[in-house]
Amino acid sequence: MVNSTLNLVWLIPLFPLIGFLLNGIFGRRLGDKAVGIIGSGVMFFSFIVSGYLLLNYLGLHQTGAEFHTTLFNWISVADLQLSVSFQVDSLSLMMVVMITGVAFLIHVYSIGYMNGDEGFARFFAYMNLFSFMMLILVLSDNYILMFLGWEGVGLCSYLLIGFWYEDDENASAGKKAFIVNRIGDFGFLLGALLIFVTFGSFQYSEIFSQLEGYSVGNGTVTAITLLLFVGAIGKSAQLPLYVWLPDAMAGPTPVSALIHAATMVTAGVYMVARSSFLYVLAPASMTVIAVVGAATALFAASIALTQNDIKKVLAYSTISQLGYMFLALGVGAFSAGMFHLLTHAFFKGLMFLAAGSVMHALANEQDMRFMGGLRKKIPKTFITFLIGALAISGIPGLSGFFSKDELLWQVYSSPAGGIWLWLVGAVTAGLTAFYMFRLIFLTFYGEARWKPDTIAHESPNKMTLPLIILALLSVIGGYVGVPALLGGENRIHHYLEANLAKLPDDFTTHQSHLMEFTLMGISVLIAMAGIFLAYVFYVKRKELPDLLAAKFKRAYNLSFNKFYVDELYDYLFVQRLITISKWLWNIFDVRLVDGLVNGAGQLIMVSGRRLKKVQSGLVSGYALSLFLGSLMMIGYYFFR
């Protein structure tokens, strides 16, 4: 379909691209002030255009309408026709509005946070480039342009994690992120190639329109969806490829907020939702997603319980929440997963920025053991952080409550879900509330355990204003999806559902309201219990955590040391690969292959040297060989 307003979609990624070029090429000459204005200004324009398009789209009152805009032909060879073209529909519009809005706030925050940094211009150039790539990822109308954005955001993540590259640890974290992501991308690429060979196209709508002939459980579709999910595992940090995300906290905090909480890491969720029409044909893949999601949610939450680094807690929390989203996708609740993606972007983005504000106050301290008592010192940061924590814990009335409740209810009621998956989700919810309030109490309550000579101070308005706006969104963001049970219309579900696939059998109607209400009550109670327990542990009876840690030493150590997964991977893969490669080089390549080559040369030299002796110049020697030769010839004729 063509629509003149919606065809302006190319403006959305164009602005950050301009910002990237300006800041990247002229940044050093422009001065920090101009760089900051350009960097966040382009995101603002982008946001305005996105919002305008969304309003236009909503004004059409056509559910499920899709608009395509082709810019130019990219790679075309014979039956392979790839173009740079965008798809505007409910899914991509929701994503662009969220991305540009959150990115704009984080850019503004960064002006304050990165103030005085040597690489100020470089930082904004990378952030703009990231936004550009992320927008390409969600706007693309085919898998390969999506892959361009997909790898592009990975690149920016690499650059921004290692932003302070003089510290080798940061640079290594960036490299690790890129390489682990590439392992996922390997799966994505193979999945995309299999799609092309099967459907003859990379374009979503052309692929999905051919699906009628495919029955549920089709082997090829199952293979495709599993391969694509490998990509999602890498990008969205799920088991077993999540290991890069905690390390990624080495980047500046706004980076963690934008890339490693709100946007890039949710790309995997978006991609699976985008491919929902394929996934509903592959129940096996759906089960894999649900199980991986549930396992990751629980696993990461259990690590978050014991971490002392404020950003690491948030990182594991992000992994856990992404697991939640995949759990929803896996049971066929695509819109619920996307809804949680949206609210999570608000409250997790908020909490990362607030954590950055805490660090700003304490001279970049990240260890919560050296925090405490900050409640009165940095009240804006405290209040907003608290709102974020309440939201993620699922306290009624806040955004996280609506999305999490919707999600858990669907997990329970879907034929692809069930009570066990729900239970994992509910337990995770309890853990989440606990570790989040552990963080709140350790950071803001109790006595001040700051390092000497620290003067805690509130951050400038540039930083607190984005916090306040995000806190507001964390409160009201959920009202786009108030369930019917609570008298709402679940608008976001109806908005998204037309562009998403449904499981063959519509399950939401089978269940009783009573059950829905009960489960809602239980999950709220679990969250309250988590908060209360954190209160007892970290405010009332502070000796308890140590006692428990001593009593359950083994479990505690496992969690504290993140189950030793990094060490295991290093031993199993990294060291092995290097050993094998060194052997291949030193022994196989140099000694064997090249040895044979040089050996051939040697052989010729040696035989030459031997044969040289025959040419001695002594006439008697020649006479002897002449004689022997003649003898042999005569002998040959004689005995023939």
Next chain:
Amino acid sequence: MIGILSLHIILPMLGILALIFIPDKEKSLMKVVAIGFTLATFVVSVVMLAKFEIGPSDMQFVEYAEWIPQWGISYKIGVDGISLFLILITTLLTPLSLLSSWNSINEGHKGFLVSMLALEVGIIGVFLSMDLFLFYVFWEVMLIPMYFIIGIWGGEKRIYAAVKFIIYTMFGSLLMLVAIFWLYYLSSEQFGSPTTDLLMLYKLELPYNTQFWLFLAFTLSFAIKIPLFPFHTWLPDAHVEAPTAGSVILAGVLLKMGGYGLLRYCLPLFPEATVRLAPYLISLAVFGGIIYGALVAMVQPDMKKLIAYSSVSHMGFVVLGIFVLNQQGLQGAVIQMVNHGLSTGALFLLVGFIYERRHSRLISEYGGIAKIMPFYAATFLIVVLSSLGLPGLNGFVGEFLILVGSFKYSIFFTTFAATGVILAAVYLLWMYQRVMFGKVTNEKNSGLSDLSLREKWVIVPLIVLIVFIGIYPKPILDRIEPSVTNLLNVVQANSNGEKLKISPDVTPVSPERN
């Protein structure tokens, strides 16, 4: 009247002539003259590009002159979509590499410049020849200047590397020469009079048995040049010892002569053997080239060696693309050769820049360079990303097309080939990190200057092309397509154990001489 293609050969030759008459002490003048002539050649090739017609699959701008008519040997040259961009990259990289070595050649300027120009003549001749004998002459001519460049202006072990390079290559060429004689003999048997005209030879009807041996002889020669495992061990030595300009041409263009040879000679001359032997070559390309090359590259302590082994890996993609024998694979292979020329050429230039400053290629000698040389670090990063196939830069286009083509051929091989994408990220980013990031630990690095204006002029054009081709490869793909389609038609029509059938629509190029 000298045609535009002959100009490509004549201009560098005139440059050599001019250099001979310049007194030895006029070093700057010599450099200016050499760069001037190679730049003129580049301009001519850009004109050729502009005049090149999209659509016809035939050879264009064909020039013909009698040479040894009684033996059927002629001076016949032409260009099509397969050779077009390989010529352009040659004429582009030659002046850039000369400019890059403005200060690095300390003795024997004249000899060096003459060798570089002679090298350009040889390489362009190879890409232009439409006569088997003429091709062989150029193929061999090219070896001599390269031998001198490595052997005289190279590093410590230059003699060993130069001798290894020349003997290895000569060994391959010798078998090819035998095969050429055989073909020559067969042509006189089948056509009544002998010929080395390539288009005539395409019409030979060869039994599979004959094809098999001829294919092996030609392919061995090309495999050494590419280089394909296990014939690659001359490359790391040659690269490490060659001066920057030598490495740039060696990696950027010389290796492509192998891939080009496969496309121009092996496929159309011996289609049945090609089809039957393809699986073996693909196995070598994937396991010996892509994966093995990448693994060995990973543990190299020397930057030049690392890039050399990465070439083994990247050229593995080219061989894979060629032998999957479909449109995407072949077009991917051609554009991958161009892209590899750009990005590996750029990598060697960049390593050369820092080598001139520090006289070391060892990764461990560096660290924290990004802080001291930010412009250098930025360009290096873009080239590294191009080399690891990041979408949006040129490297992706070729690798992606090859993987699409290869996936149609075999999922098994493609899965292994695609791991090369992960491994490339590992070895390149690891090297980049160790050179660029961290603190400056080595005192000798702290005073290094960022790129000079001259060096920027060398590297920026390549960066521009790397980005442009990544975003808009269409102008290149459109020009490659007809020739590749044609080549595939020839192979397909003659591959299934059938006798060669000559019909107008499968003839690769119109046989009439114009």
